Amino acid sequence: MSTAKRPPITTSLFEFFKSGPGPSSSHTIGPMAAGVDFRDRLGKLPPATAAGGVDIRVRLLGSLSATGQGHGTDKAVLTGLAGFTPADCPPSLPRGILELPPEKRCVPLGGRSLELGMRNIVFDSIDHDYPFSNTLICELLDSSGGVLFEMVYFSVGGGFIQWEGWTHPLxxxxxxxxxxxxxxxxxxxxxxxxxxxxxxxxxxxxxxxxxxxxxxxxxxxxxxxxxxxxxxxxxxxxxxxxxxxxxxxxxxxxxxxxxxxxxxxxxxxxxxxxxxxxxxxxxxxxxxxxxxxxxxxxxxxxxxxxxxxxxxxxxxxxxxxxxxxxxxxxxxxxxxxxxxxxxxxxxxxxxxxxxxxxxxxxxxxxxxxxxxxxxxxxxxxxxxxxxxxxxxxxxxxxxxxxxxxxxxxxxxxxxxxxxxxxxxxxxxxxxxxxxxxxxxxxxxxxxxxxxxxxxxxxxx
Ligand code: SF4
Incomplete structure (x- = not known):
């Protein structure tokens, strides 16, 4: 492998040195950041799409599925979906996310609130064809279980996330x-x-x-x-x-x-x-x-x-x-x-x-x-x-x-x-x-x- 032809490094110090809750940057901080990003995107959906959404499903794939329970990936995603970022997360979270009252453990959608719980998380296949092992798919579901909107995220290490179609920030x-x-x-x-x-x-x-x-x-x-x-x-x-x-x-x-x-x-x-x-x-x-x-x-x-x-x-x-x-x-x-x-x-x-x-x-x-x-x-x-x-x-x-x-x-x-x-x-x-x-x-x-x-x- 030659490193000479690669584009120059443009990573910022504070993207690299991130503070947040343990135990894993790729299995806790990254998935939490994906949850926050998905919540933000739900807030920008067209009203007609938002109106049809009744629930959220997050499918954990690859290593996130294999070791996500031990790493607390499930609770980290829920904490992000509830609007807590890794940097401002209180010490009781993500582990205590399910103990929060429902009004603090929810996603706003089209003037309503979708309550979050363990039913939102699916530990899916360990083997898959996505380019990064740590893949999670966040989906907004309609009343018949159909997918109204989805994002495929990759937790690429060190708490960094990318998604399908991601490009380097300008x-x-x-x-x-x-x-x-x-x-x-x-x-x-x-x-x-x-x-x-x-x-x-x-x-x-x-x-x-x-x-x-x-x-x-x-x-x-x-x-x-x-x-x-x-x-x-x-x-x-x-x-x-x-x-x-x-x-x-x-x-x-x-x-x-x-x-x-x-x-x-x-x-x-x-x-x-x-x-x-x-x-x-x-x-x-x-x-x-x-x-x-x-x-x-x-x-x-x-x-x-x-x-x-x-x-x-x-x-x-x-x-x-x-x-x-x-x-x-x-x-x-x-x-x-x-x-x-x-x-x-x-x-x-x-x-x-x-x-x-x-x-x-x-x-x-x-x-x-x-x-x-x-x-x-x-x-x-x-x-x-x-x-x-x-x-x-x-x-x-x-x-x-x-x-x-x-x-x-x-x-x-x-x-x-x-x-x-x-x-x-x-x-x-x-x-x-x-x-x-x-x-x-x-x-x-x-x-x-x-x-x-x-x-x-x-x-x-
Ligand atoms: S790479 Fe694996 S073995 Fe090494 S510190 Fe991280 S989780 Fe532990």
Whole structure:
């Protein structure tokens, strides 16, 4: 696969770093956004069509059908249809959507209200011919069950949605266009800017927003990540679902505090930060897609590491976040970041690469080291399958975030220690390998819970 002929990346930072409820960006945030979009479209239907509508049906296909129950996809769609967006969703939702009074759990249509409930959701075929595994079809039905209006949505990873006929949103041209790491590095060499500065300039050009507004908004994203760490460490007890998984972040943090060996203490802290956010995600708490919900623990762990163990301040953190975004954009643009499309290499692997880049950029290393750190982290996640047990984002996902954070740190150390001219694998090569491996990967290992640990582990 050649990345050179692809159009330049025009993804905005805040499309990529989305806050919303866990446990899954593709199975919770994306379907919720589809529900909101369908509700908006129903409000614009011609009166004659709206007048004939009596009910709504949402058919979940592919991985959304296979693991949608464990991921809470059904309730996420209903929450979106009820008008709650991922960013403004109260903490009790989507899990508590069915407990809301009927007047708050409904869709307005032609001056009437259609009450929402589980009858609206159909777990349909796992195998289908649509271009993305995570497909959902929202339908407005008439009194004889006929379809008056429908939309076919694709949840393409990281909380992004598309639909049949979708085109890229119109926006400004990036000042420094790139579709590959090679093109990004060429801008660095020509301009003397850092990767972080290039991402910031492009964000201003793409969105029209000013530098200060963008950085303030980025600080807000970082704050959500920080708060997820704190909540996760303070929480205890069992996570939702049938697996009976206990939260461990608080125990890890307490053991870290009591530990006298500085290396063990450091490792325990890093594990505690990653567990904390991953457990929050599994419990449906508010996290940031970095790049997805399932992998949302890696970057906050790196963030806490930079703040608490390297004593770095807000500017270094902003730069780290911007460089991490560049790595995530490249992976999404050229391969994929959804477990249902490319396996867990696209989630934890990309999160680890982003974390490694964040560490290298925040600590002030040059762009080649930032790239090499990301490359090393991604390379050693290639082939990683997605096999969530019971369809819950708990086993292997929570521990896997801690492993991704540790690899991110180690990758940044190795990259910083070596002569960049001697580094043999580029990030473009690793992303290409991830895309090819993902395409070849059997669908059993792509978020369907039909293979791997999801089958090997017997629930008791
Ligand atoms: S195994 Fe990886 S890709 Fe799959 S749900 Fe868990 S974190 Fe996401």
């Amino acid at each position: 926006r400004g041209e990036p000042v420094y266009p790139y579709a590959s790491t090679a093109e990004l590095q060429a801008h660095v060499e020509e301009t003397g800017l850092t990767i972080a500065q290039i991402v910031l300039h492009n964000e201003m050009a793409i969105t029209g927003a000013g530098r200060r507004d963008i950085l303030e908004k980025l600080d807000g994203v970082v704050d959500i990540m920080r708060r997820a760490v704190d909540r996760g460490i303070a929480a205890s007890g069992l996570l939702p679902g049938t697996l009976h998984v206990h939260r461990k972040a608080g125990d890890l943090a307490r053991q870290a505090e009591a530990e006298s060996d500085p290396l063990i203490r450091f490792m325990l802290h890093l594990n505690a930060y990653a567990f904390a956010v991953s457990e929050e995600n599994a419990a449906g708490g508010i996290i940031v897609t970095t790049p997805t919900c399932g992998s949302a623990g890696v970057m906050p762990a790196v963030l806490r590491l930079l703040e608490r163990h390297f004593s770095l301040g807000p500017e270094a953190i902003q730069n780290g976040m911007l460089a991490a975004a560049a790595i995530g954009f490249l992976a999404k643009h050229n391969a994929g970041i959804a477990g249902a499309e490319v396996g867990c290499q696209g989630e934890i692997g990309v999160a680890s690469a982003m974390g490694a880049a964040m560490l290298a950029q925040a600590r002030g290393f040059p762009a080649r080291i930032v790239e090499n750190a990301a490359e090393i982290a991604l390379e050693h996640h290639l082939g990683l399958t997605c096999d969530p047990v019971g369809g819950y984002v708990q086993i292997p996902c929570i521990e896997r975030n801690a492993m991704g954070a540790l690899k991110a740190y180690n990758a940044s150390l190795v990259a910083a220690a070596e002569d960049v001219k001697k580094h043999r694998v580029t990030l473009d090569m690793a992303i290409e390998a991830m895309g090819e491996t993902g395409r070849d990967m059997n669908s059993k290992y792509k978020e369907t819970s039909r293979g791997g640990l999801a089958v090997a582990m017997v629930e008791c």
